[in-house]
Amino acid sequence: MTTSDAADTGDRQPAVTTPPPVEALVRPMPRLGRGIVWSDIVAEIERDHRARMRDAA
8 A cells, every 4th residue: 555545535536527519529511512422422532542542653
């Protein structure tokens, strides 16, 4: 037992942390025009990334 353990009376309460609200975790997505789908945008980004990696090799 250390002196800090002996001095600890156990009166302290554990720190309570609350999770951030769900709204803070979700980023709003910008509106897309008609006929534009997020999956198409993501696929285009992935194709661009693959092309850059292929060109860099």
